[in-house]
Amino acid sequence: MVPFPKDLNFIGRTDVLEAMQERFRNECNVALAGIGGVGKSQIAIHYCYSYQVQFPQRHVFWIHAGSTTRIDEGYRNIARGLSLPGWREPATDIHQVVDDWLLSVDNGPWLLVVDSADDMSVFFAAEPDIPGTKPQPITVFLRRIAQSSHGSLIITTRDKRLGRRLLNGSQPVEVPLMNDEDAKQLLRARGAGSSPAEVDTQALRLGEHEFSIGHLEDLF
The missing domain is CATH 1.10.8 (Helicase, Ruva Protein; domain 3)
Structure with a gap:
């Protein structure tokens, strides 16, 4: 379910890809952090297609996280692609249905990309008169699957702090400008x-x- 074609001209980024592979040997998640336009999404796309070649029977999912609306669309697309119960019904709690499916060990392994997770307010809501912020439901879910053993998670973000918070403090892999x-x-x-x-x-x-x-x- 990668919503982009494979880039046949993808070049380089060996250092970043190797860092991702090393992270996945020890953990089930990685955040790619870097300035806008540096190529984080392209690296994630390339990784997804390589993953599908290596594991053709496994699911690959993609959620654009630029806004709550885009996140909702991503969830709906996953539910439709898997033909999950009630995905056509407006009253269905699509987030809960998809979360339950992904969290079930019977449905793994799989790979989920959460792309363009740049806006802190999308993932953490400010609490009036209370220091700090409250995690949104998507954040609670990501933190849970970041600790799962049957799924892999890639997050792309411009904000290293957000990447760390979403992955329970795990340090992001930084994506530099091209050499x-x-x-x-x-x-x-x-x-x-x-x-x-x-x-x-x-x-x-x-x-x-x-x-x-x-x-x-x-x-x-």
Whole structure:
């Protein structure tokens, strides 16, 4: 259930992917943290497709967490894809139905990506006259599955603090800007630059700006 096609021009990011693999050897969750446009979602997409090749019988789910509305849509899509009871009914508590399915050991292993978890207020509601914040239901659920043994969780976020809070204090894997060699390979793969000198110039710009890797034409 990855809502994006596989990027056939995905280049590099070996250090981040290796850090993810190392984390998954010891834990069932990882947060990818970095500035907007640095490529966190692209790395998660690449990991999902690699996971499906390695484990073709396992489920892969994706929730865009930019807002409560998008989270609700993600839950609804999971319920529809699994044909869970009541998914068509507006009165059904879709969050509870999906949470119950994911938390059942009978339904694992699976991989869930929670993408663009950038807004603290989506996951923690302010409590009037009470210090601190109250976890939203989605946060309580993520903390529970982060400790599960039958599912794997990837979170992408611009906010390292939020990543740590969602994963019970686990330190996020930081996603840096592309290094020079990876940037050059990506540009060549996408046909950018008519000469080696032009590729070098564009690669320098690529490494100095936050950008959407999927929309390189907007940068040049």
